[in-house]
Amino acid sequence: xxxxxxxxxxxxxxxxxxxxxxxxxxxxxxxxxxxxxxxxxxxxxxxxxxxxxxxxxxxxxxxxxxxxxxxxxxxxxxxxxxxxxxxxxxxxxxxxxxxxxxxxxxxxxxxxxxxxxxxxxxxxxxxxxxxxxxxxxxxxxxxxxxxxxxxxxxxxxxxxxxxxxxxxxxxxxxxxxxxxxxxxxxxxxxxxxxxxxxxxxxxxxxxxxxxxxxxxxxxxxxxxxxxx
Numbered sequence: 001x002x003x004x005x006x007x008x009x010x011x012x013x014x015x016x017x018x019x020x021x022x023x024x025x026x027x028x029x030x031x032x033x034x035x036x037x038x039x040x041x042x043x044x045x046x047x048x049x050x051x052x053x054x055x056x057x058x059x060x061x062x063x064x065x066x067x068x069x070x071x072x073x074x075x076x077x078x079x080x081x082x083x084x085x086x087x088x089x090x091x092x093x094x095x096x097x098x099x100x101x102x103x104x105x106x107x108x109x110x111x112x113x114x115x116x117x118x119x120x121x122x123x124x125x126x127x128x129x130x131x132x133x134x135x136x137x138x139x140x141x142x143x144x145x146x147x148x149x150x151x152x153x154x155x156x157x158x159x160x161x162x163x164x165x166x167x168x169x170x171x172x173x174x175x176x177x178x179x180x181x182x183x184x185x186x187x188x189x190x191x192x193x194x195x196x197x198x199x200x201x202x203x204x205x206x207x208x209x210x211x212x213x214x215x216x217x218x219x220x221x222x223x224x225x226x227x228x
Contacts, residue, residue, distance in 0.1 A: 006047035035059040054080040162222035171219040
C-alpha cells in the first residue's frame, strides 16, 4: 500500500524537494501552501500522514494541528526551521508524532516518517526475528540457521496473530476466531495441537519454550526479542 502524505509548507522549493524525496520512495503526495488549503486537502484527499510547517501565511502549524485532529486522527510530523526547545516541546505536547528541524537529511526524513507510520498503523515488516529464527511473512515460512521450514496455513495465521499482539496476551477465543469460522466450540484442544507444532518449529527446546508462552487460564503470548 502506498501511503498518501499531505505536505503543508509555504516554501515552494522545500515543498517540491520533499515531494520528490517521498515520491521516489513510493509515497503519494498532496500539497498545501496555507492552513486553509491544508484543511481543504485534508478533507478531500484523506491523507495517511501530514508533514506540517509551523510558520504559515494564514496561521501557524500548532493551531492547524488541533483543527486536523478534530477531523481525523492521523500521524503528524512537524518540519520547521524553528529549532528552539520550547517550540519542539510545544509541538510534541500538542500531540505531534515527531518534530524535525530544517535543514534535514532526506534519509532522516524518510526514516522518521517510516518509523511513525509503522508504529501508528502497526505494520508488520517483511521479516522479523525470534532468536535464531527468521520469520518471512511474505513466504509464510521461517528459517533457522539457514534452513527454511515451511509453516502450514493455520500455523502461519497463529504466529501472525500472536506477533501482532506485540507481546500482549491473546486469549484462546481470539486465537480460535483467527483460525476458524463459525461457532468457537470444541476448538481448544485442536488449538493446543497447533501451538505444540508451532513451538517445534520456532523453539530450540519446545518443552521449555522461550518465546511462545502459555498464560494459564488466559491464553498465549509471543515474547519479543527485546523482552528477553
